[in-house]
Amino acid sequence: MSKYYTFKIKRYLPNEKPITRWDEFRVKLNNMERVLDGLIKIKETMDGTLTFRKSCAHGVCGSCAMKINGKNRLACQTLVKDLPEIIEIEPLPSLPVIKDLVVDMTLFFQKNDKVLPYLINEEPPPQRERIQSPEDQHKILESITCIMCGSCTTSCPVFWSDKEYLGPSALLKAYRFLFDTRDKATEQRLKAIAGQDGIWRCHSIFNCVEVCPKEIDITKHILKLKRLAIKKGFKGGQE
Amino acid sequence: MRYRWNVGSLAWITHRITGIILTFYLIAHIFVLSHLKDPTAYNKIMAIMKNPLLKVGELILFAIILKHVFAGLRITLLELGISTKYQKTMAYIGAIAVALLWIIGAFYFLREVI
Amino acid sequence: MFSWLLHRVTGIILLFGLMYHFIQMHFLGHDNYSYEAVMQRLADPSWKIFNILFLLSALFHGFYGINGLITEYVKGNSMKNFLKIFTLILPLVLAFFGIKIVIF
């Protein structure tokens, strides 16, 4: 069963005038196809200049995050049959656009780098694996599924107005290590996230939770970080 | 920029706006009170306060306070560890509580006038 | 972190304070805010302490919020710093006036 959909796409072509415009395409898609399939069809048959990122096409790499009908999602994970006939597509909000639906993710990844996103444990490793109970592993289970697509951070109203804010993605990454029993850098990492631009900027708006393609309850994790910082009596950073 | 609203972001934006209004009200409140040194000035203001228009203003203020209080309560409860699963339910309950308390409160306010 | 925590604590104080305020001023009878009644109440030291606590909580709570807004919405460092200092001084001034009313 297939039907026609109208793709309204916000274009950004740095070499053309005007730089931004809205284009409309009509594509026939069946009910198993995804927004990404529609975009590919448009690129292949109607307008080769349409530009967007794609890679794995089944929601594990995080390349094709974009704003679809007013909400950040992965194009490869959004079936057209679940959308109205008019599909409005824009790039991820609040990051600089490079071309069409491709945004510059540099800032997003820089935030991530600030939370020391690697396991730190300077004790000499044992002969075999470090022991970690399944219960302890479950504490980080949700946070390790993050694919860093950027949907959360770019859906956060605090990030929209304050580019210094670390954002949900980076904070989730901090959680992944702070709550990993094998990691020993609690102090350092708290210092990185409990300053003015860190966890205290989160106002529990839940936009990030609404959009996460991996259905991670990011706000829950940030709240746990706040409690951890309080519990550790963390003093660093102002406010 | 257009972005789809949801319960969480609506709760947040109203919390913010009411907060700003209340802070400015607080400044004005302190300012006005600090100029009321003698009974005449005080009673003059009190007489103005009986004006029905200002009563409406008071009712709006009351609604704003209620909204801000319940939004704050929701956030605090979440921070104290109530599961985020209930965040939407809490927002809905909060909205109902605001409405109910406002109606009850309005009854008392209006009784002062009538 | 402490200011964040204090923001929450003052929030709770304000909640109870407001409840008390509304019940006292509006729900229990009519003549609670004639000049004499107010002055009489103000003579009571525990009422004074309550009022000062309430006032300081409200100021801190409100200006912490404003401070957050400045952090998030104001662009440009000099403007940001100016406003931050301003919102630090303003509540202090207000606190001074407020305490003056309550005590004298």
Added chain:
Amino acid sequence: MEINKHYFDTIIIGSGLAGCRAAIECTGKGTVGVLSKLYPTRSHSTAAQGGIGAALGNEEEDSPEWHTYDTVKGSDFLGDQDAIEIMCYDAIPTIIELEHMGVPFSRTPEGKIAQRRFGGHTKEFGKAPVRRACYSADRTGHAVLFALYEQCQLRGVRFFQEFQVLDIVIENQAIQGVIAINIKDGSLHVFEAKVVIIASGGYGKIFKVTSNAYASTGECLSMLFRQGLPLEDMEFFQFHPTGLYGLGILITEGARGEGGILINGKGERFMERYAPTIKDLAPRDMVSRAILSEIREGRGIDGKDYVYLDLRHVDKKILNERLPEISTFCKIYMGIDPSEAPIPVVPTAHYAMGGIPTDIDGRVLRDVDGSFIQGLFAAGECACVSVHGANRLGCNSLLDTVVFGRRAGKAASSILKNSTKGKVKRERVALITECLEMLKNNKGKETVASIRKDLQQAMMDKCSVFRTEKELKLLIDEIKTLKERYKEIEITDKSKTFNTDLLEAIELGHMLTLAEVIASSALQRTESRGAHYREDYPKRDDENWMKHTLAFQREKGITFKYKPVKITRFKPEERKY
């Protein structure tokens, strides 16, 4: 055109598991730059689901010797046994090391790394299935890739993300450097280096139905091939038995490892007939053939072209805990809940056993005599050591990438001292610029999409699980026509910024080259072995074909040379499960 020049002691192409593992090994011994055409964490390693094999013996008794035997047997005895032995024995310290680097493995109740069953992995040389695949739910690749990428960041590896390699410069039998384009602004960058490690991954996008990413186009292999270097065992391309019907999205073998079974239209558990001992956990080539045979004989579901993977009897808790990802895939893409309905599956193009021939330290070989290109290394799916022979066992690919990524990194850093800095000549860059301009300004009536579609369809129809001489010959002719059509290609996007249109055209050119190599290699191997099944030669022929194929580009076309298989411990025997 202005050219940006960079110098690094080591350049690594690709930021998947092999690339990142090699990069970690190289840090501290010189400067390291990693080129990736995606953001590093988007590499297709992240899609690996089921597990990474190592005989840790955490769940039950196991030994690397059994692992070696299983891999040799799984490879249909075409794998080089010295390399396989290294991999299987190295597996244990390698996994432990990964754990220390922070990979969040799932755990046993005692807190050790949990392990599960996987196809073809047995105890006591084929007696019964064994739990050997270490896993992190069903997102093992994702967990390992993130940990390795994070370690690279910790060690200060410089990443050049969204840089697509256009040329690998080899002169005087030695590596000089690579030429790459910065996708973001279309600028050309020359990276000169002492050593280059290629870890560019697979090329499943040559086929229509594949579990591979859009980025898996294999251009680095083709770049070497066009310069006269050989490609090994290209006829062996693995089809994973359980891809989601219609989409090709992978459903991990771990699903069968946790107790899932395959059923046909008659409701039979048909694998009992094909592999009586280990049934649904037979190696992938056998299961894929079994599924397609069932479908051919009219026993698909309702006579259609798919079968069911049934997980309904598996404990819901296990599904939620160990296979959450595939449950979500089924829900999102098929609208079914695997605990309530069976999953429609078909084989999907999955993994290239063949690739750039290397020795056990990752050196890229240039001939059958073992001579190599100075300073050039390869590891991961793009390389052919060969540990997988004619058919790879599940959970050995992640192992291959980390074990040989590490070895290649080690070998590469050890020669830094005695190597000279590479030099990329201006003319070479000019040539690339010219090619780009030509492609951009070419006028014609063909589009990238139409040629690519025809290529993928032709490969799927004529060169997938079952092959015959007649069809392969037709296929080669077809590819030649497609190559002619490619000359008539015209692209719409003329800009320099993020020109994916242009890059896809370049990728297509390389895909056509590779497709021809695959088809020609498949045509000359007149036997059936592992993933290469010739209906006109259905028997394995050890007398004539116990050897690796090396395809070379020569003026008259593709020519072949052969290299003996290294057999140490396990003598070839009939492959029965």
